[in-house]
Amino acid sequence: MLQRLLPLVVLLRERFPPAYDLLVRLAKRFMGGVFGVYPRTLANEVGAVTEILRSSQWNMAYGRGLAHERLENDFAEAVGARHAIAVASGGVALQMSLRAMGLKPGDEAIHQVDTCSATAMAVMNAGVTPVFADISDSTFMLDCSDVQRRIGPHTRALIATHMWGNPENVSALRTLAREHSLKLIEDACLGLGAVVDGRPAGSWGDVGVFSFGCIKPIQTGEGGMIVTHDETLARELRSLRHWGDRTIEFGVRDATQLAWNGRMSEILAGVAREQLRGYPRHLKEVRDAVGEFQIFLEDFPGLSLVLGMADSVSSCGFTQAVLRVDAASLGFGKTELMAELTRNGVANWHANFELINGLSFFRSGGWRDWILRGDIDRVGKNNDGPFPAAERVYAHDGVGLGKMNFLSLGNRKHLESVLRSLTKGRAA
Template sequence: MTLPFVPPARPVTGEDEIEAVVRVMRTGQVAAGPEVEAFEDEFSRLVDGLHCVAVNSGTSALHLSVLALGVKPGDEVIMPSFSFAATANSVAIVGAVPVFVDIERDSFCVDPAAIEAAITERTVAIMPVHLYGHPAAMDAITAIARKHGLKVIEDSAQAVGAALNGKAISTFGDAACISLYPTKNIHSIEGGIVVTPDAEVARQVRLLRNQGMEERYKNEVIGLNNRLSSVHAAVGRVQLGKLAGWTKQRQENARYLDAHLRGVVVPPVAPGVEHVYHQYTVRVGAEVEGGRDGLAARLAERGVGSGMYYPIPIHRLPSFQRPDVRSRVSGELVETEKAAAEALSLPVMPTLTQEDLERVVAGVNAL
């Protein structure tokens, strides 16, 4: 008998999300409106009451934050190369220069010492990524930013609900960007949120997402259409109500995997960190036959999915080799290259059954 495939990740969408969509569709107000405002207000409770502006993707949240904070062509923004391309795209698309630095071995997040070494007179901002749901070293990063007069834009796409020393992730920077893509810890089908402590930055993002208008046809700045619809907001509101339970379940699944996996390095958690396990990412060393890719292939044969985030660091992507795209690498990206070769994300989503978890463990330990 073939057992059902355990996917690496699966969006969870319940009947109540479907009912919320129908409810909003029946109101007739399906574009932006009170439903979006309610979502922003409710999300704001997760992030110490800071300003929240909902947009149509995590990428838009990053792009509009970069614009709202006044990043200009030629300005440098320091970030890890070990991330999803959206992190760097949001900077390169405005003609600014992503400066790629190395990560810390344990957290997979940007290394503060590498940030400090990369600062030049052109540096205007730091963009840490809370990769896999593990917070970056925000105390060190915000101290560097203060010392050098730099902005901080948190890429919190993967870290909704995470915290560091009891302080919510997304409340450390001048702006923070959430993704609500279906496989994230909560989703709104597509969507994103900009979180900021600064009322003027929030106003700029609101203008930018709506063609530069606050008042209809009195466009104040050049803007785009990056609005979230009420239908998407309705899904997000229902999901938000489920976040705490799902996070707990992800953490319990992670604890089970930590306790039972053999032959791989389970994800370390730094002191004071509330890890929300968007991904449960192990390191597979060369001593495992076929290395990381070999393990992934053998897991697939046993019906266990896994994911490689990210096999090619951003600085080596073809899009960043183009002569018309400016970027820079600072220092040796030794840990970045190791992580790109060794990181393997195993299923950890809240809907896994005990049998699924046992199959993941059996699959890895068989090797």
């Protein structure tokens, strides 16, 4: 059914957007399981929100035993950290973490060049300078040797991103950070549930940051979390999310540094806690489906799953399933593959994001207006590139398959059917 229906839906989206929007709303409400709709309720989100709305406390600023505190306890346990701090978004989580760990204007933080541009924006909004590094051809994440080459006198932090829920090489990056006395931040915004050498993603660094926004593992509309093993750092972070006011954590009405409103509403905390409760079952279903797809790919020598540092699907989070494309073996390249998937209504995207240094803000030099200190010319030369591995992955080697392809049997079978038809067509 989906083989015939989804191409018609694509045509409807292009020619009659209002009708398409109506169809999507109806499908989400009445056929969510068939179409693999996500986000979706994973537990008792509606009941949790109703309880909070009937209470007198919708804001986290005052009171004890509130929804965000229960969420923090559950989240810390889930990711194997001593402390969790609920915040307004993953971007705010990154900004607060840099500031709380003492980074200041002129300090630099290294991260991969083809992660989401939100990373570089958050680093800059914390007053810190982003320095881009290339990726590994095998993991599609940071190349540790390239990171080593880009460490300079102003480097103060490394940001390791668990792209699309694939585990990053945080063990090697932590060793590198310690050798150079750098802070290690795990960007696990897409990585909840990923496992590295038996430990959850987010539990390896000085801090781990998570997001509950769009396309994230659990979703509340917005919101995020910071985890750490350091009690002193946790108290500082809780202070920073209240414009730096130290009344709650330190018993004195004072502010010691520039801060934000980084609070999460109680309503979002209630939703996030229920999403977290249902997430293990949901993640298992996704992993099982991707595992079946991996077996299917054995008949396609030009396509293979990229799992980061993992050796099996059981260690990945799969907010997107990442494919490596070998055009010579497959008989056609990434561009043709993505076009055919799109034409048939199969959700797909690039394996990684467009290179950040190619965005107008960075390409034009506009970023220089916002860097207050440091060796700006050295940073500019570094960030101008080249980044050959990231460039290859974006142009030729990497394709991402949206999570919804693995949220219903019909969606996965449709994906497999499209791939089978495409390769047969080329063989003919």
